[in-house]
Amino acid sequence: MTESPDVPQTVLVVEDEVFIRMVISEYLRGCGYRVIEAVSADEAMTLLQHSELDVDVVFSDIEMPGTMNGFQLSNWVRTHRPGVDIVLAGNVKRATDAAAELCDSGPLPKPYEPHFAEDRIRRLMAFRKARKKG
Amino acid sequence: MDDACALIKPVANIENVTILVVEKDVWVRVFITDQLREHGYTCIEVSNANQALDVLRSQARTDLLLTSLRLSGNLDGRALAELVRAEFPFIKIIMVSSDPPDAALSEVLDVHLRKPFLTEQLVREVRALVPSESRPVLP
Numbered sequence: 014m015t016e017s018p019d020v021p022q023t024v025l026v027v028e029d030e031v032f033i034r035m036v037i038s039e040y041l042r043g044c045g046y047r048v049i050e051a052v053s054a055d056e057a058m059t060l061l062q063h064s065e066l067d068v069d070v071v072f073s074d075i076e077m078p079g080t081m082n083g084f085q086l087s088n089w090v091r092t093h094r095p096g097v098d099i100v101l102a103g104n105v106k107r108a109t110d111a112a113a114e115l116c117d118s119g120p121l122p123k124p125y126e127p128h129f130a131e132d133r134i135r136r137l138m139a140f141r142k143a144r145k146k147g
Numbered sequence: 148m149d150d151a152c153a154l155i156k157p158v159a160n161i162e163n164v165t166i167l168v169v170e171k172d173v174w175v176r177v178f179i180t181d182q183l184r185e186h187g188y189t190c191i192e193v194s195n196a197n198q199a200l201d202v203l204r205s206q207a208r209t210d211l212l213l214t215s216l217r218l219s220g221n222l223d224g225r226a227l228a229e230l231v232r233a234e235f236p237f238i239k240i241i242m243v244s245s246d247p248p249d250a251a252l253s254e255v256l257d258v259h260l261r262k263p264f265l266t267e268q269l270v271r272e273v274r275a276l277v278p279s280e281s282r283p284v285l286p
Contacts, residue, residue, distance in 0.1 A: 039189075050177075052173075059173055137206065141204070
């Protein structure tokens with residue numbers, strides 16, 4: 014893993030749920046990471062197969078539509094991109110806690126406490142659910 | 148007092164101008180959003196129209212929709228643009244495609260960008276459509 018003080022570390026966020034992906038990515042950018050977003054493990058693979066794309070951490074959901082889940086993606090990364098760290102987070106709380114942990118070693122301080130990110134995701138999802146019912 | 152006022156300069160702040168980017172090709176999406184973020188914009192990324200509508204109908208801020216014509220799923224860029232124009236008339240719409248739009252499609256768009264285009268062209272169009280917020284700052 015290259016460590017240059019001038020180049021932000023890059024996190025690839027892999028998450029099919031748009032509100033989780035949006036909030037987690039914004040959170041990680043807030044603490045200074047460069048964030049690339051993939052909506053599925055298949056998209057993540059498309060990106061990761063190009064070794065010239067610098068990725069330091071893959072931050073992935075577990076259950077996602079497509080041909081691979083987070084565990085399978087994780088196994089592929091361990092074999093083919095061994096320098097890349099993997100964080101798996103299967104639910105909203107784990108994702109926001111894991112993002113906060115990443116931010117603890119990020120270039121900038123956490124933009125806010127993770128429970129605000131968790132609350133925001135839950136509100137966005139609840140609002141969507143309520144809108145669809147009504 | 149006059150000297151102090153003279154020192155206050157308005158500074159354009161585009162940090163909160165938010166662009167919703169709808170693109171099914173992950174490489175194109177990563178490239179465009181990277182470029183827009185380098186220019187100071189906030190981007191929300193989605194790969195299809197249904198995700199785009201989820202974002203637009205939520206409390207998340209969106210100032211401008213940047214969408215491809217060809218999308219995967221049951222709604223293409225045209226259908227998305229029509230829905231957005233009807234439901235969110237204040238959101239600016241830029242569509243990207245290889246062919247020029249027909250008259251009906253042009254009606255619902257603010258700008259059409261023909262592929263291939265330079266980042267500078269895109270940024271110019273965005274700047275023209277979404278005025279940046281300005282705030283006075285002391286030097």
